[in-house]
Amino acid sequence: MTEDEVLQILNLIEKSSFDFLQLELGDLKLMVSKSGYIPGTAAGSGIAAAPVARPVMSSTAETKEPVAQAKPARAEAKPIDTGVVEGAVAITAPMVGTFYTAPEPGAAPFVQLGGRVDEDATVGLIEVMKVFNAVKSGAPGVIAKICVENGQFVEYGQTLFLVRPEVVLDNEDPPE
């Protein structure tokens, strides 16, 4: 299942009158809950073994807001298309446009293979109608792969770099 499909499912559930969805396709399990309701061990082994992120949305419980007003679901899981680099996360293009690896022609590139980046590091620029937009790393780590060339046209969501994350930071939520 792709990230797109998960997003579509989340959107469908959000607009529906259902509170809870459990989907099993082969060894993939997806559970979505609008109220935080998770049916314990009802479906057997279930939850702990689920290999995908489990987006549990908690709507602001006792308010009288209609269900459809609940905050939109967002799949936080970014590590798709990690290619051959194991454990790496992708830095993807935030918009469609022309990608530049350096601040100006002839200048040194923002990042190099094996280089260390922190979360706010600029890794490149995307030009759209003469406006240059900085692309941020979004994740601290080491550049494990450069997937695009200078001056290349990139689509929205296209993988630009793979970053091997550094050891877990103390402000990060432990994986479930």
Next chain:
Amino acid sequence: MSITRVLVANRGEIAVRIIKACRALGIESVAAVSQADKESLPARTADRAVCIGPPRSADSYLKIESIIAAALGTGSNAVHPGYGFLAEKPELAEACAKHGLTFIGPRPENIRQMGNKLLARAAVSEFGIPVVPGSKKVKNLAEASRIAQEIGFPVLCKAAAGGGGRGIKIVADPKQLREAFETAAAEARAAFGDDTLYFERYIPNARHIEVQVLGDRFGNVIHVGERDCSLQRRYQKVIEEAPAPRLSEALREEIRQAAATVARNLHYENAGTVEFIVDQDRGAFYFLEVNTRIQVEHPVTEMITGIDLVQEQIRIADGQPLSLSQSEVRFSGHAIECRITAESPSHGFRPCPGSIVDWRPPEGPSVRVDSHCFSGYVVPPFYDSLLAKLITRGDDRSEAVERMRLALENFTVRGVDTVIPFLRFLLHHPDYTAGKVNTRWLEAQVEQFSHCA
């Protein structure tokens, strides 16, 4: 042809339609798709697909910068906007010109002028075409009250920046005026960023008749006949047909000529539609607005003239003269279009996104289906609910109606609710068969249908 690669800046059935037209002309096509449409039929059938942004149309299909970047990045030299989204935004046409891209549509000044309903009314009056009796800009409530009294209740309160049925309120009596005027202004401000309002006489027994026009850059202008789009629900068209039934030949010709006059005086380039209201009680017609784009219902015109309007749009944008003159336009037979939307008619027409488990459209020599759907397609919740346009043609109206009934019987959609049951109900209604309808008729049938469903 100097156009060699077209970026299709739209989605759904019209994107598929444009891709087909490009292919027929030997032109490459690039589908600009949102993240939600990456696996869609346009993405699969175009020569290439480019993801331009996230699912929300404000972040993808409505972003001019992304459309231009996608066109330039893929080496496209023309952009087709389809209908809706950016089709009637003069800023897109201007951005295309600025970046050396051919915009497949009218000149930006025509889009801008016709996009403002007050400017359009003023311009068309100058051409000697009757407009619905009404006001200029209404500045405040006091003025609203005076003007509404002059026109007489019920009166229509309209947003100058509106169109396509959006930004309209019926005011039945003076007591409703304050609330209608204030909410209409607030809504128009929110929807169009412009709260200019004006009033029009409300015509209770009206038909909506529109005329397809084509113009090239050499000043040639032709009309390609009219369509009757009176069957509407909440100002959205449901069933359209061509030619318009129960219209005297004299009035039909007068309306067609009026449309051609409007287009000629605007020096209109490309495909457009001039909309009119026909007052059935007075036998009079009035100009309503000009739609500066290809329209959803264009296939009914194609089915009775044999003209491919989308191909014609591309040729005109390419700088070629019209492929035929007025005297070469031949009308033959009658065509009807039903809009198949993913809405549940038994649940107040609630939209029904979801997975289409089984998609089996009807087939036949006089049946046409314009659609982007297939078995297994997931209807995303982010966009409008149009799944398909079902079009039938007959030698006369009764044959077209008969074929539409049969086609609707043979249209199977499982997985999402559609309006097909409601359309079947309408197609068997004696008023519809007789053509005895007006723009309010269909709303009444919604009531009838929900009682018998």
